Amino acid sequence: MTDKTTTLSDAIASLVRDSDKVVLGAALETAIPFAATYELIRQGKRDLNMIAPISDASTDMLIGAGCVGAITGAWVGNVSGGLGHNYRRAAEKGIPNKIVINDYSNFSVGMALFAAAYGMPYAPVRSILGSGIAENPTFKKAQNPFAEKDEPVVLVPPLKPDVTILAVQRADRGGNCHFWGSNGLCQEAGLAAERVIIVANEIVDDSVIASDPSRILVPGFRVDAVCEVPAGTHPSPLTGRWLRDSAFFNDYHARSRDVDGFKAWLDEWVFDPGSPEAYTEKLGSRLDELRIKGEQLAAPANYAAE
Amino acid sequence: MTDKTTTLSDAIASLVRDSDKVVLGAALETAIPFAATYELIRQGKRDLNMIAPISDASTDMLIGAGCVGAITGAWVGNVSGGLGHNYRRAAEKGIPNKIVINDYSNFSVGMALFAAAYGMPYAPVRSILGSGIAENPTFKKAQNPFAEKDEPVVLVPPLKPDVTILAVQRADRGGNCHFWGSNGLCQEAGLAAERVIIVANEIVDDSVIASDPSRILVPGFRVDAVCEVPAGTHPSPLTGRWLRDSAFFNDYHARSRDVDGFKAWLDEWVFDPGSPEAYTEKLGSRLDELRIKGEQLAAPANYAAE
Amino acid sequence: MADYSTQELMIIAAAREIRDGEIVFVGMRLPITAYGVARMTHAPNAVGMFEGGVVRYAPAAETLYTMCDPANQRNAAWTTGLLQVMGHLQARKVDAGFIGGAEIDRFGNINTSYIGDPAEPKVKLPGSGGAADIAAMSKRLIAIMNHEKRRLVERVDYVTSPGFLEGGSSRADAGLPDGGPSAVITDKAILRPDAQGELLLSSVHPGHSAEEVRENTGWDLKFAPDMSETPAPSAEELAALHQIDRDGFWR
């Protein structure tokens, strides 16, 4: 098996380019690889087109840091606080830069990623009829040719990320990875992407992943880099591993209310630590409180063949 | 939780009607609920429209027994033997009755079930271009409106089974079920169907299924009946539980070569046993050889939340 | 005065909108609590869906900060993908959906995207998330808002989540299936649509007056012919709510 392990810093440097279409976390409010958010900011990536259903405050941070040129998605904000202050500043005042907003709903962005993953020429969607979202100029209106009377549908083109960055509970060195709990659009985003980076809470022996091939989210042959970052999803939760650090989101929300506060927050949590390891160290005992210590194991599943 | 357990005989009697569109097994060559095949034959169901990618010899048996009016699918035969003798007799000579054949490929029947499950008005498919399958009169040809030059696509309408019958390793009394190993189109067929019957190798306590909600194939609230039939997939295999009884398929293939041989086979294996229990008893020690006795367990997955 | 808070009344009013055996898009905060109350009272077989890919029978015992928290995953009825769950909407299997919003208008259209001109917005709101899909495809939509003149407006600046659009046949003309808001539950009242899709004042919460509600509404709010007072929570309803809300968050 090809060893695809690397540092997150190297993975972001070599696999994410300015102006790329990027999915960073696609499980909505869980399993968001914030370590990659911070690394994109530290490396000063620019003009990214962020595709997401909901990635909690991650996109707001990237916007404030000047990494984002466009939003292609359903929601940008801060789940704890509601509004995203950086998103507001960019959209309302062009601070730090203007951004293009391509509005989707969660289901339509999902179908667009599905269409790319499964090679569909487009996805006909009904769930955005009547919404301003249907006026997204990249969509087309059509009639359902199977309907007896007029039945409008919206044709949504495939959305093919240049790079998808996903967090998982565990992966092997080849990028084969296990995920459990709700996954939002992670599988579609992974299969649709040109390049895939896996941020693993833990790198495990190949045999662990091979023991349960039905728990694989994205197979290793579709993965370009796998990085072990034990608290790489903080402050978002990760099923069976980490609780959500809601106080951290609240603090971010309060401090990002003005530009200076946001810059101070960035210095404190992104630039000063400078690496996932230093960030983890800074969190210190706070991480111990967030770490899930209990054990409620899935019932055994047997794969023996004789 | 509503108790949805019942006998297979009652489930088939109350939930499958003549002329229904039926999916019986959608995992291709594994997890085919043959116990339900036999029960449909015993109850003399007629004019069924069988939807399937591949259900090994199950559909051939139903055709020979006179239960089938139409095939909506990709393949009918006997994986061990190749051709399906009953399918040939019906298609070539109208024995025991003429059948309508609606040709699909595996991927297009999958997209048609997906479209029904996910409420799509239709699925645009490219993978049957150039094939005679694209001439299926229920499909429509169109141009991809996003392409700059001509780019034909085939629009495939949703396929909504009246009833889908699936086999799983284990289920609880509410029909919540676990499945592992390749599942073909089982999830799409289950979610697309009006009614769902689960043939469980084992009924387990609710807590077993709830311990691993990511292993659920079809959630219980979409299931109408769940039947415990320990060897209900024989002679097909079931991951981690049963090996394939290839000799049984070969014997069926040889004996179904002529009508009298098929009728004798039917008497021996379907009518004479008369119930899943008697069938199991008739198999006797043969089942012991097919039962998987080894243990290769999936690596543990923790769902604790504190 | 009353032995319940306004928010408790809103939760219980929302719970009453859920019928037994229904599939409900639950959302967070107030609606998820309402779902819990409904399960414990008149709707023990209701199923709750969360767009991230979670389905639950019993609500999680712990306080949730987001729908994807570990406590919502554990012992769920299903943890899966967004499409598997939201596909139930487009396939018309979802009976009721709950959403909030920054603005709602006379015909029940909801805006969570832009205040002001979308090209030059005065306020950029987070966007649809799944709200547009839920509003379009649920068989019934229940909206929950605070009753303020700037929130209940004649016409929203942007339709994120369609209600009855311009009223009359306009929802059907847009290709939308039956549905639309069946109730708008505010901190002062419950509005319901008439046959043309215009929201009327259906019931006024105890302690408020119809005139006060009208004054806090941004259009010329009409009264429903059968306008009444919102029934106060029953002892059984309050007991269920208190059992869920052990910490008294909603009191």
Add this chain to the structure above:
Amino acid sequence: MADYSTQELMIIAAAREIRDGEIVFVGMRLPITAYGVARMTHAPNAVGMFEGGVVRYAPAAETLYTMCDPANQRNAAWTTGLLQVMGHLQARKVDAGFIGGAEIDRFGNINTSYIGDPAEPKVKLPGSGGAADIAAMSKRLIAIMNHEKRRLVERVDYVTSPGFLEGGSSRADAGLPDGGPSAVITDKAILRPDAQGELLLSSVHPGHSAEEVRENTGWDLKFAPDMSETPAPSAEELAALHQIDRDGFWR
């Protein structure tokens, strides 16, 4: 004569069609063995796909009767659904696909559906399964057949799996992407298409003659300009095959 069987030669010829790192739709029987030989020789990083929803790196150690047997599931690279695997075809991620067939014609179209008039078939064959999808969407298609005049025909009765259709631009005109049969491996020879999509005799297996091959072909088979003899299996190739085929099934 030779120290290998015809089937072994076919397997090894098929293995040579797989390149390192490729994603290959494997199928059963002969191709899956070919895939194993390729992995053990020149293509250690090839990935094998099975349409039921299985992906494997190393082939299963045990004899398989079907692609969905428990031995093929255990320690797989992925066990999932049909759409997840076959979606890789339509997304143009599959480099090579193997299929068999009852009939193939001059332009590489394959029939596994109907012999005779489809409306009144002389023989009803099982149908496409995934073959149509594999033929349409793989970047290269490798067909494996016995070389008989009734199987290699001027024009198939029904195109289940498209090759180059009527040749020339007809495949592209039908909206199909680049691809089509790159090799037809029979028990006597290997045919490959020319620029017009017509299958030419590319190499003749040791022990057979070009004239014999022509006589067993149902159209006026032309010779490729660089026609040669199919190279005999190397010692390394045979060793790999023997390691996989421990029971000598293919000897």
